Amino acid sequence: MFAVLKTGGKQYKVQSGDILRVEKLAAVAGETLQFNEILMVGSTIGAPFVADAGVQAEVIDQIKGKKVIHFVKRRRKHSSKRTKGHRQQLTLLRVTNILEKGAEKSGVKAAQGAGSVPASANVAAPTKAAAPKAAKAQAPAASGSDDLTAITGVGPAAAKKFNDAGITTYAQLAAVDAATFDAVKVKPEWVDQAKELAQ
Template sequence: MFAVLKTGGKQYKVASGDVLRVEKLAADAGEKIQFNEILMVGSTVGAPFVAGAAVQAEVIDQIKGDKVINFVKRRRKHSSKRTVGHRQQLTLVRITDILESGADKSGVKAAIGAGSAPKAAAPAAAPKAAKAAPVAAAAGADDLTAITGVGPAAAKKLNEAGITTYAQLAAVDAASFEAVKVKPEWVEQAKELAK
């Protein structure tokens, strides 16, 4: 039986006992891993992956690929040349099992690329929320930036002037208010939002 698996942006046709050189995986030598992105098992084709299928493998070693040299030379007088070398980090694995179903219950660690460690979503979302909403002066304050034309800077000035809710902004006389230049459209929108 054979399977087609996807890892590191490449596809590999494998059978039990095959040895593969794949993009670096976050696993140590001797560790057992499982590839869950299976495109095909025998004659069963998945869309996009075959459900419940997996390929289990044992990590043999972490190696480096052959050195690739990129040499650039520009002809003519006063030209330049540049040499850059690169050795790709690879993982050597031996395919041990091809599972057509029951991959979730196997208990084997999923193969994850070395550069794709899971990132914490909660800390990243907190700074965005802090930027989007201006600091409210009171606990019962409204988000004044919901009014068209009122940005974070104008909302901050309105908060400093003592206007923190839509009802307070709706009661302001736009012509006579001195602390901040209030536009009549803001007052109209505040009346609609205060309802």
């Protein structure tokens, strides 16, 4: 069985036992990692990735690639030349297991690039910030109000002004006279959309 995995912006076709050189990963020698961005397993093709599939690999070593020379020369009068060398940092891996199913429950650490932030920090921060917003969004819905931001052109600030003025439903906004309403500058198309949404 083979799989096609994606890491470091590149794709690799692998089988169990293969040795890979990939862009540097945040891991130490002897550690087992799991790649979850799997484009293909056997004959199963993902869109964009195969769900719940994974490739597990053991880190052999952190290495450097061959030296690449970058040479620039400007010809003729007042010429200059510059030479720079670069050795790309790589991680040497041995593929140990290809999982068609059950990759999410395997408990193996996900492979991440050396410069990336741990996934736990990325997931935890938005959840805490999103919790108050979710509570605010549910509160008006529970009291029988509509989401006025569904109207094209009405943003969160305008919706808040409408709510402060006592307009919380599409029917109430549909009954507003755009010329005489002072709390918010109401566009006639907002009233028309509110009438359609209120039906």
